[in-house]
Amino acid sequence: MLNEIKGLHEECGVFGVWGASNANYLTYLGLHSLQHRGQEGAGIVSNDNGKLHSYRNLGLLSQVFYKPSLLASLVGDSAIGHVRYSTAGENKIENVQPLLFDFTDEQFALAHNGNLTNAITLKKELEKVGDIFKSSSDSEVLMHLIRHSKESKFVDQLKDSLRQIHGGFAYILLTKDALYMALDSHGFRPLSIGKLPEGGYVVASETCALDAVQAEFVRDVNPGELITINDDGMKIDHWTEKTKMAICSMEYIYFARPDSNILGVNVHTSRKHMGINLAKEKPVPADIVVGVPNSSLSAASGYAEASGLPYEMGLIKNQYMGREFIQPNQELREKSVRQKLAAVKGVVDGKRVVLVDDSIVRGTTCAFIVKLLRDAGATEVHLRIASPPFKFPSFYGIDIQNRSELIAAHKSNEEMRQQFGADSLEFLSEEGLISAIGLDFDAPYKGLDLSYFNGDYPTPLYDYEKNVTGE
Numbered sequence: 001m002l003n004e005i006k007g008l009h010e011e012c013g014v015f016g017v018w019g020a021s022n023a024n025y026l027t028y029l030g031l032h033s034l035q036h037r038g039q040e041g042a043g044i045v046s047n048d049n050g051k052l053h054s055y056r057n058l059g060l061l062s063q064v065f066y067k068p069s070l071l072a073s074l075v076g077d078s079a080i081g082h083v084r085y086s087t088a089g090e091n092k093i094e095n096v097q098p099l100l101f102d103f104t105d106e107q108f109a110l111a112h113n114g115n116l117t118n119a120i121t122l123k124k125e126l127e128k129v130g131d132i133f134k135s136s137s138d139s140e141v142l143m144h145l146i147r148h149s150k151e152s153k154f155v156d157q158l159k160d161s162l163r164q165i166h167g168g169f170a171y172i173l174l175t176k177d178a179l180y181m182a183l184d185s186h187g188f189r190p191l192s193i194g195k196l197p198e199g200g201y202v203v204a205s206e207t208c209a210l211d212a213v214q215a216e217f218v219r220d221v222n223p224g225e226l227i228t229i230n231d232d233g234m235k236i237d238h239w240t241e242k243t244k245m246a247i248c249s250m251e252y253i254y255f256a257r258p259d260s261n262i263l264g265v266n267v268h269t270s271r272k273h274m275g276i277n278l279a280k281e282k283p284v285p286a287d288i289v290v291g292v293p294n295s296s297l298s299a300a301s302g303y304a305e306a307s308g309l310p311y312e313m314g315l316i317k318n319q320y321m322g323r324e325f326i327q328p329n330q331e332l333r334e335k336s337v338r339q340k341l342a343a344v345k346g347v348v349d350g351k352r353v354v355l356v357d358d359s360i361v362r363g364t365t366c367a368f369i370v371k372l373l374r375d376a377g378a379t380e381v382h383l384r385i386a387s388p389p390f391k392f393p394s395f396y397g398i399d400i401q402n403r404s405e406l407i408a409a410h411k412s413n414e415e416m417r418q419q420f421g422a423d424s425l426e427f428l429s430e431e432g433l434i435s436a437i438g439l440d441f442d443a444p445y446k447g448l449d450l451s452y453f454n455g456d457y458p459t460p461l462y463d464y465e466k467n468v469t470g471e
């Protein structure tokens with residue numbers, strides 16, 4: 001089985017612009033700051049006075065647009081873009097987004113962050129009536145539903161179609177007349193709108209991309225909303241009123257960039273509070289606190305602050321190690337972790353270390369880091385994980401779709417501790433996580449999707465039901 005060295009994969013980033021000269025360059029900048037969300041492929045579609053142009057390819061954004069002329073050719077004052085990490089459909093060019101469709105009467109493009117839970121069923125039904133798909137990703141289903149809709153206006157066709165798909169989606173669509181954005185009824189994925197200083201709107205998966213183009217934050221897209229932006233401005237509408245907030249907690253724990261704000265909560269600050277709560281819940285006598293770069297550094301600083309222990313840089317990450325680096329087997333994956341992280345001997349030698357990571361997925365990272373620290377002279381290594389044990393797969397936009405991949409689904413804390421060779425192993429509680437993020441929606445878990453930890457999925461799983469029950 002092919003697999004990446006990363007424990008958790010990213011989950012796609014979308015970016016769109018309406019009403020700005022240099023829409024292509026703004027989209028490039030926006031996507032660049034969303035690169036952490038997907039490294040398999042990237043693309044941009046621009047709207048040049050009603051004619052849509054597209055360029056996409058496999059690889060990182062800078063690899064895709066390696067020649068300046070490729071980006072320069074995407075002229076127009078609106079555009080959408082995408083960086084992909086696949087959840088449905090292989091890593092091949094046909095699946096790289098935005099997907100652009102040319103019909104005799106219209107053109108439109110779409111970009112999707114998330115994963116549809118009934119796409120396989122819908123696809124089978126659509127193929128039965130003669131539809132031909134040009135990609136194997138779930139995202140394309142929406143286009144077919146739009147074309148089948150009996151409604152006459154595009155926006156109504158879109159609403160009609162959104163009501164037929166399930167799962168996680170932040171969709172942005174570009175036609176010659178407008179930029180549309182729609183969020184699923186639980187708001188699993190983040191999506192934020194900003195305004196450019198010179199006028200014009202932008203929309204992005206994370207607010208760090210709004211900052212990258214100096215856009216001022218306007219609002220988040222809410223669950224069930226369908227928002228249209230055109231030359232007349234922004235119109236907020238709904239494709240459903242039946243909504244319940246369940247934003248993906250892993251966005252706060254691991255996925256999003258620390259400088260992004262999701263639903264008004266800064267990601268770094270929420271991670272720091274996870275570390276603070278973890279220190280309060282699971283203290284241990286030690287000399288120093290070390291975080292696992294990159295994503296657990298915020299939580300480690302919180303743990304250090306709350307425990308009164310010094311925060312030290314005991315591990316270094318090789319930042320030049322591409323995340324897209326694919327390893328064909330576990331042995332090579334393990335070697336790669338060694339390449340990726342190194343211990344700072346002068347810091348950890350002779351010390352009792354609290355090692356903070358944000359999550360354990362397959363357990364590859366933890367097992368090696370504990371050994372790395374011991375080899376560098378650490379006398380004790382106490383693992384503290386700033387989220388609860390990750391036991392259940394995800395179907396709303398992360399590519400962990402089988403329980404067999406998740407170590408905490410099969411082993412007790414004590415078994416994991418022994419496997420990692422740590423002196424102790426403790427996790428943050430669900431309550432500690434909820435209070436660290438601090439959302440206060442009138443919804444289960446204050447508006448967070450915690451299904452990774454407790455298996456309480458906010459929706460039926462449709463095509464994926466067997467992945468949970470059948471094992």
Ligand SMILES: O=P(O)(O)OC[C@H]1O[C@H](OP(=O)(O)OP(=O)(O)O)[C@H](O)[C@@H]1O
Nearest residue numbers: 006007293294295360361362363364365
């Ligand atoms: O248990 P595992 O299967 O090893 O997965 C968990 C690790 O993967 C993630 O880090 P990642 O290596 O993606 O890098 P980052 O922290 O720099 O984002 C996460 O932050 C954990 O460290």
Ligand SMILES: NC(=O)CC[C@H](N)C(=O)O
Nearest residue numbers: 011012086087088113114
């Ligand atoms: N990670 C994502 O959001 C991926 C979007 C879509 N499901 C795809 O596989 O292309």
Ligand SMILES: [Mg+2]
Nearest residue numbers: 292293294295
């Ligand atoms: Mg990590």
